[in-house]
Amino acid sequence: MKSVMPDMQPMNQTVQETPQFRVLTEDQIEQIYFAALDVLERVGSRVHHDEALELFRNSGEAVVGDDKRVRVPASLVERALKNYPRKITLQGRNGKRSVALQKDHVYFGTGSDLPFTYDRKTGERRRTTYKDVVDAGRIVDYLPNFDFFMSHGIVGDAPNPQTYDRHQFMAMLEGCTKPMVVTSVDGEGLEDLWKMACVFQGGEEEFRLSPMFVAYIEPISPLTNDITAVEKLLFAAEKGIPAMYTPCPSSGATAPATIAGMLVQSLAETLLAIALCHLKKPGMPLIMGGVTTVMDMRTTTYSYGAPEMSLASAANTDVSKWLNLIMFSTGGCSDSKCLDEQAAIESTISNLTAFLSGANLVHDVGYIDSGVNASLESLVMNDEIIGMVRQMGKGVRTDEEYLALKEIDEVGPGGEYVTHDHTYEHWREWFLPKLMDRSDWETWNNEGAKSMSDRVNEETQRILDTHEPLPIDDDARKALKEIIDAAEKRHSK
Amino acid sequence: MTFRTNYTVNRTPRFSLLSEDQKARMFRGVIKTLNDTGANVHHEGVRELLAKNRCKVDGKRVRIPPEVVRDALASVPPTTTIYSWDGDEEMCYVEPGRSYFGPGPTPPNFIDTDTLERRPYQRKDATIVARVCDALPNIGYVQSLGSIDDVTHALSDVYEFADMIQNTRKVIMNWAFSVENVMDEHRIGIVMAGGEEAFKRHPNFIHYSEPISPLTSDFDAIGKCYYCAQHRIPQVYTPCCIGGATVPATHAGQLIVAMSESMVGVVVSQLLNPGTCILIGGVQSILDMRRTIYSYGAPELSIMSAAYTELLNYVGLPMYSTSGCTDTKRMDIQSAIEAAYSIHTAMMSGANFVHDNGYTESGITGDVFQTVMDDEIIGMSRLICGGVEVNEETLAVEEICNVGPGGHYLYEDHTMKWFRKHWQPTLMDRNSYEDWDAQGRLTMKDRIIKKTRDIIENHEGPVSRVPEDAKKDIQKILDSAEERVRSK
Numbered sequence: 001m002k003s004v005m006p007d008m009q010p011m012n013q014t015v016q017e018t019p020q021f022r023v024l025t026e027d028q029i030e031q032i033y034f035a036a037l038d039v040l041e042r043v044g045s046r047v048h049h050d051e052a053l054e055l056f057r058n059s060g061e062a063v064v065g066d067d068k069r070v071r072v073p074a075s076l077v078e079r080a081l082k083n084y085p086r087k088i089t090l091q092g093r094n095g096k097r098s099v100a101l102q103k104d105h106v107y108f109g110t111g112s113d114l115p116f117t118y119d120r121k122t123g124e125r126r127r128t129t130y131k132d133v134v135d136a137g138r139i140v141d142y143l144p145n146f147d148f149f150m151s152h153g154i155v156g157d158a159p160n161p162q163t164y165d166r167h168q169f170m171a172m173l174e175g176c177t178k179p180m181v182v183t184s185v186d187g188e189g190l191e192d193l194w195k196m197a198c199v200f201q202g203g204e205e206e207f208r209l210s211p212m213f214v215a216y217i218e219p220i221s222p223l224t225n226d227i228t229a230v231e232k233l234l235f236a237a238e239k240g241i242p243a244m245y246t247p248c249p250s251s252g253a254t255a256p257a258t259i260a261g262m263l264v265q266s267l268a269e270t271l272l273a274i275a276l277c278h279l280k281k282p283g284m285p286l287i288m289g290g291v292t293t294v295m296d297m298r299t300t301t302y303s304y305g306a307p308e309m310s311l312a313s314a315a316n317t318d319v320s321k322w323l324n325l326i327m328f329s330t331g332g333c334s335d336s337k338c339l340d341e342q343a344a345i346e347s348t349i350s351n352l353t354a355f356l357s358g359a360n361l362v363h364d365v366g367y368i369d370s371g372v373n374a375s376l377e378s379l380v381m382n383d384e385i386i387g388m389v390r391q392m393g394k395g396v397r398t399d400e401e402y403l404a405l406k407e408i409d410e411v412g413p414g415g416e417y418v419t420h421d422h423t424y425e426h427w428r429e430w431f432l433p434k435l436m437d438r439s440d441w442e443t444w445n446n447e448g449a450k451s452m453s454d455r456v457n458e459e460t461q462r463i464l465d466t467h468e469p470l471p472i473d474d475d476a477r478k479a480l481k482e483i484i485d486a487a488e489k490r491h492s493k
Numbered sequence: 494m495t496f497r498t499n500y501t502v503n504r505t506p507r508f509s510l511l512s513e514d515q516k517a518r519m520f521r522g523v524i525k526t527l528n529d530t531g532a533n534v535h536h537e538g539v540r541e542l543l544a545k546n547r548c549k550v551d552g553k554r555v556r557i558p559p560e561v562v563r564d565a566l567a568s569v570p571p572t573t574t575i576y577s578w579d580g581d582e583e584m585c586y587v588e589p590g591r592s593y594f595g596p597g598p599t600p601p602n603f604i605d606t607d608t609l610e611r612r613p614y615q616r617k618d619a620t621i622v623a624r625v626c627d628a629l630p631n632i633g634y635v636q637s638l639g640s641i642d643d644v645t646h647a648l649s650d651v652y653e654f655a656d657m658i659q660n661t662r663k664v665i666m667n668w669a670f671s672v673e674n675v676m677d678e679h680r681i682g683i684v685m686a687g688g689e690e691a692f693k694r695h696p697n698f699i700h701y702s703e704p705i706s707p708l709t710s711d712f713d714a715i716g717k718c719y720y721c722a723q724h725r726i727p728q729v730y731t732p733c734c735i736g737g738a739t740v741p742a743t744h745a746g747q748l749i750v751a752m753s754e755s756m757v758g759v760v761v762s763q764l765l766n767p768g769t770c771i772l773i774g775g776v777q778s779i780l781d782m783r784r785t786i787y788s789y790g791a792p793e794l795s796i797m798s799a800a801y802t803e804l805l806n807y808v809g810l811p812m813y814s815t816s817g818c819t820d821t822k823r824m825d826i827q828s829a830i831e832a833a834y835s836i837h838t839a840m841m842s843g844a845n846f847v848h849d850n851g852y853t854e855s856g857i858t859g860d861v862f863q864t865v866m867d868d869e870i871i872g873m874s875r876l877i878c879g880g881v882e883v884n885e886e887t888l889a890v891e892e893i894c895n896v897g898p899g900g901h902y903l904y905e906d907h908t909m910k911w912f913r914k915h916w917q918p919t920l921m922d923r924n925s926y927e928d929w930d931a932q933g934r935l936t937m938k939d940r941i942i943k944k945t946r947d948i949i950e951n952h953e954g955p956v957s958r959v960p961e962d963a964k965k966d967i968q969k970i971l972d973s974a975e976e977r978v979r980s981k
Contacts, residue, residue, distance in 0.1 A: 046898035223898035257911035261889030340936035344829035404746030413533035413708035452827035
């Protein structure tokens with residue numbers, strides 16, 4: 001028999017199961033890291049929180065100025081860095097440990113707190129409501145390529161802005177059973193959300209082993225930590241709640257106009273939290289993050305579609321891996337005001353780049369209008385995009401069956417493979433589109449000459465009409481209501 | 494200024510799908526296929542050439558031993574320059590690390606730029622495509638996006654090239670039905686270059702021809718390959734492989750067949766004229782089994798093209814890849830997703846020439862609006878693939894310390910200087926909702942149509958610089974070609 005690979009187990013072979021993608025070399029990462037340490041020693045970061053300032057003062061290493069400016073030596077940062085977990089597994093209220101945050105595992109999810117929603121009936125934008133958050137939750141709960149849920153919209157019809165976060169979390173829980181990333185008003189708000197989550201996870205101790213959510217916390221660039229952000233951080237450190245400290249620098253406005261400079265500043269902001277949380281309680285599950293993008297020169301928009309965002313985020317992810325920190329990145333978002341070709345392009349480029357970079361949590365999927373407007377259709381469109389992106393993650397297999405030398409010889413020049421068993425056995429490994437049209441001209445016309453937007457719209461409506469997430473039982477509902485009512489009472493004065 | 498030693502820089506992101514071992518394994522598959530299975534070559538002269546050069550010929554079947562493949566690969570040039578006819582300007586370097594994006598050849602239909610209706614491709618469209626591509630900064634070379642319907646059919650390839658080369662300064666990739674037509678196009682290239690010697694020094698087009706999968710070189714395809722090699726015309730010899738139909742359904746198997754059939758062209762070209770430029774690659778996609786469509790939007794197209802680019806880079810061959818194309822019938826978000834996915838992947842993979850930017854309806858309809866959209870995507874992708882510059886100035890530690898906590902960077906000299914390097918969109922809208930609303934709520938598609946029509950109206954291209962004599966000579970070439978066709 002000719003033309004068949006000898007039957008052998010290859011020795012000493014390296015196989016790439018998935019694509020490799022890297023923006024920075026280790027040398028370049030080190031330059032950024034050392035520059036960030038230098039910034040923390042020279043200018044430091046301002047911390048508007050008394051307990052935090054006290055922790056730094058008592059460290060015997062950090063220097064606290066009268067202007068609340070904290071300068072931190074490399075020694076403290078480096079000691080702190082050794083104490084963060086490299087793995088956090090999140091468990092949704094459905095009981096599934098479905099998000100295993102560890103090296104090179106990539107999960108996609110929404111963003112949060114969009115003030116406006118694209119109304120599906122009128123086509124106009126309007127204030128986001130409780131029901132919009134529930135609906136976004138149901139969509140995310142249904143879509144197979146979404147792994148975690150942030151609120152997408154902000155509950156604009158909550159009774160009190162000081163307690164809106166509890167209602168928002170309630171809306172999220174109603175709509176979605178997957179793990180979450182949550183925003184909160186302040187430390188007290190985070191405490192309530194954590195108590196609400198503990199209702200499902202079986203208490204505080206169980207939550208530590210199987211957390212339902214990650215708390216989203218952000219510093220203010222450049223190099224400023226406000227009181228509520230620090231409150232949340234310290235509370236999360238104390239209770240072992242996973243949290244991310246994620247700067248949103250705007251290159252050219254609140255950060256240097258160079259990507260490297262923006263990453264230095266952003267890392268300095270992160271490292272301050274690394275030091276602070278370590279002083280509070282070593283070993284908390286802290287996640288690195290950042291929406292690192294540019295301010296558009298002409299319109300002063302903080303751009304969610306700029307290619308610089310994808311590039312800087314991928315570079316930042318390289319830094320996070322080198323530091324052995326879990327990474328919260330950005331993708332699937334757009335500056336477009338509607339779901340058009342621009343939204344599609346910006347979502348695709350950012351999702352693909354974020355996926356290849358190996359960031360662990362990719363959020364803001366579905367944002368349009370530069371992080372102002374929520375669109376349910378955008379979530380459905382992105383689910384298809386992420387499906388395509390994940391297909392690339394399967395790589396190219398090169399074992400004997402896949403080289404197909406025997407089949408190539410059998411079929412020979414001028415033959416065909418349609419009827420070959422080998423084809424039948426393997427074509428299902430290809431990406432099977434749900435919303436992409438691959439019909440011919442006549443079929444497409446006969447089926448109504450629909451655009452993908454039409455199909456996205458229909459699919460969105462179908463999910464809203466049919467998908468009911470696992471209901472919350474009455475006991476849990478009662479316990480949640482008690483927590484929310486108590487918060488309302490405290491803040492009613 | 495501090496000095497560092499032993500410092501490695503990623504000038505651009507590093508992207509790869511295959512390990513060295515996987516590439517070696519696939520290449521061995523190609524060697525075995527060529528040696529054991531071989532390919533059919535429907536051209537007696539070429540078979541004689543191969544038989545004389547250590548290949549085994551059995552009827553139409555040619556089996557190529559590994560040492561012949563090795564010799565051919567060793568003589569493919571590491572770099573080739575292709576020039577603009579308009580002056581001595583160097584336009585394209587066929588060498589690793591340089592990617593040029595352009596449209597594709599020969600769809601029967603075209604989206605009319607006035608009516609937006611789908612109709613057969615006309616002669617005037619070739620000029621439109623050439624001029625629009627001439628104006629687009631991220632389009633690196635030009636193909637026609639159609640085959641002309643309203644001239645003598647047997648000469649639509651020659652008319653297309655005659656019109657296009659006068660309307661763009663960029664390198665053109667042409668195609669032809671037959672060797673006779675390649676000869677006409679070659680004459681046109683010589684006229685535009687200013688003589689035979691000038692063309693040899695400064696070739697101004699690349700010729701595209703296709704073997705047929707699986708493993709078949711038909712008379713015209715290999716004949717054209719032969720002619721181009723003889724005259725040292727840079728060429729592409731690439732099949733359109735249909736995964737699950739004309740090649741195996743597994744990607745590795747598909748690429749082994751694709752490379753094996755193209756290697757026939759590589760071997761022939763290097764035997765005839767060692768050091769002549771040849772690219773291989775082609776469209777690598779799958780047959781959608783539910784709709785029986787050869788998909789131009791499938792992620793598999795991008796994945797296989799990227800893997801193929803790596804495989805060819807491993808053996809020192811330049812890659813002719815595919816992107817910016819779609820299965821849609823009308824531009825919509827699907828066209829945008831498929832184009833963005835394939836362009837970004839092709840860019841990351843570092844393919845040399847990347848075609849089909851502007852293909853719609855699975856390669857049935859050319860759409861220059863799609864090309865204009867693709868141009869913007871290529872710009873975005875190029876920015877990302879430009880990587881991050883890391884040095885003392887870009888790290889900006891001084892500026893960060895000067896601005897300090899709570900400050901801003903708007904008026905820093907550093908910002909003024911580096912701001913300008915941010916990517917500037919031409920079609921992406923970054924207005925506030927209010928401004929967008931006030932300006933008429935345009936979608937990207939609206940802006941694409943406007944931009945395209947602006948170019949057609951205002952960008953003349955180099956046609957006025959074509960010497961009158963050259964125009965006359967080209968007309969003579971067309972006239973004698975008509976004569977030849979009539980006399981048949």
